[in-house]
């Protein structure tokens with residue numbers, strides 16, 4: 435058993451959080467090179483923290499070592515979310531997951547399909563032909579409407595004023611979440627903590643009130659109805675989980691994936707890849723795996739070590755923090771040859787059967803509860819785009835990405851969508867597209 439490479443420094447003065455928040459990819463790459471190890475330690479949020487960027491070690495960690503650590507979000511976010519499964523551990527987490535999983539398994543999700551598709555299609559049908567579109571913003575708006583439709587039963591047409599108000603509250607709540615490290619007198623991800631945090635608290639209270647009202651009024655067998663009868667111990671527990679689901683975190687993550695998909699498949703040079711994805715569902719799935727591998731929406735996940743254990747031959751000390759860094763693990767050359775290249779075909783060749791090395795949705799017993807729902811939305815939206823459009827980006831090259839708080843290009847990329855006719859050819863610009871060809 436070896437000691438971890440790296441320095442944990444002294445409280446506060448030795449903290450590396452600012453460097454991590456500024457550029458987490460560089461933070462990881464530099465240390466991996468310096469220590470010749472994809473696992474190392476550094477002081478982060480003023481705690482000695484183990485950073486794990488090896489695909490093999492992350493897989494082991496999430497699947498086989500969970501009894502040795504707790505989730506690491508409670509101190510940061512509980513004030514803005516209340517109690518929910520993400521902050522719970524041990525038997526409590528098992529019990530909450532047992533209530534949530536039946537609400538989001540394949541069968542349950544197929545019951546939400548109509549709502550999801552109706553909301554998506556409204557936005558997708560409104561994409562203007564031949565004009566530059568801010569794709570991240572457009573798809574974030576659509577994903578926000580999906581969240582509001584599913585988790586609050588609000589749809590734009592029916593609740594004209596409530597939708598925009600909830601959307602604004604979600605943003606206000608989000609600003610408190612991304613400035614949370616300032617709570618610990620650390621660098622922020624943007625914004626002024628004092629005002630950002632208290633405004634976020636106000637947004638939380640109002641969102642909880644809206645959730646209460648919506649669930650009280652609801653008479654349908656939708657997510658709200660199912661949450662009510664799922665067996666949660668208290669009404670507050672239901673409201674807190676719905677607050678987590680309607681949080682801006684989820685729409686931003688959706689939009690991050692849609693944006694990366696759109697940018698990667700843009701332009702005439704990708705026309706044959708788009709055509710193949712349209713005809714071959716497995717190939718589309720491989721594209722989506724490759725998108726989440728290279729551009730996972732969240733940089734990683736945080737844990738607190740409860741009991742010393744060994745990982746990849748290193749001693750992981752009790753009370754250390756722990757970060758599994760998804761971006762780094764997904765680009766580990768030990769598992770993914772040519773790790774920085776977008777190669778969907780790897781999933782049927784050198785990386786066939788290696789889906790278990792991906793952790794964009796976490797893994798093991800704490801894997802994301804919403805993955806089936808995410809798959810439904812991703813498939814519907816990407817198929818719609820492939821079926822109905824060719825598209826290209828307005829810039830010569832895709833701008834570099836920022837990775838926090840959610841991955842996306844540093845400059846808002848504009849995409850021009852051109853309708854396809856039913857033969858797959860581009861429709862001449864300015865010609866109205868018949869409904870039947872969409």
Ligand code: HEM
Pocket residue numbers: 519520521527531534538679684687688691731732734735736793794795796797799800801802803804805807808
């Ligand atoms: C693109 C969208 C999404 C992404 C990228 C995503 C990603 C993740 C990740 C990485 C985790 C694990 C965090 C960790 O290991 O520390 C997680 C957990 C979770 N996700 Fe998602 N998620 C998405 C959408 C959703 C949706 C739509 C729901 C709602 C049903 C959801 C519900 C949850 C819950 C409840 C957990 C906590 C599980 C637990 O603590 O045991 N997620 N998600």
